Amino acid sequence: MDFYPETRGISITGKLIDSTGDNAISGARVNLSIIGQGRDFMAIQTDDSGRYFFSLPAYRGYRDLFLCAAKTSEVRPRILVDNDFCTSPIQLPSPVFILTPEERALAFQMAKNIRIQEVFNTEKPDETQTTEPDRAFYGKPSYVLYLDEYVLLPVLEEYFNELASMVKVRKRNGEKYFKVLGGRPEMGIYDPLVLIDWVAVDDPSKILAASPGNIDRIEMINEPYIKGDITFGGIISIISKNADFAGIDLPESGIFINYLFLNEPSQVPFKP
16 A cells, blocks of 8 residues: 555655665664654654655644654665645546525525624634643653753763763774663663754764754653654753754755644634
């Protein structure tokens, strides 16, 4: 099935391919970050045909999304996003629409009521109320490291290794990686989720290249975290001072989308 029915709200679907040969990449992780108000993060693995499916929350208005594929040394992934609507030509039936005299009178009365409401209803909706979360999707962190509380160190790696932090930078096969210290055995099996301004970055070298002066704080979760069907060995969430990803280069496969979620409902109440 190429297109899934949207039975639980709006969704984003697409395909992950090899940018050099256009071959589908199966079993790879695709990350989706919702940036700004109502920030959230989702991750899913592609199916056998390289396709992915994200069911989005019921937010309203436009939101900035960032899609990227997890780092892999085998191929250079490229993300394709399906059109929101089918572009194939269709022909809909046009049945004859006839109202009885009673139905015409009722429709006319409804139209008058709506017009009167538009003219005389002066109440404005309370725009301060929102049902969207104003906190990180992972809730309260286990520990927060505020960089301004310490003397400015030359590189970010020293904040992890030199301070009493639950995250350490280790080296494996000549490459650096993050290790979250925790008491659960799963922490030694799964890699942590590393975020910068809510965008997943799987390349530790990019994170460690950030200037400490551009970072406000680092939030940490030192226990296994399950998001969808994927388990992470903790979370490392880096928040910059200016919401600019601390000036680092984001994943090469990533794309930004200014996505329209649900439209705002009409403020005119319907009264037949």
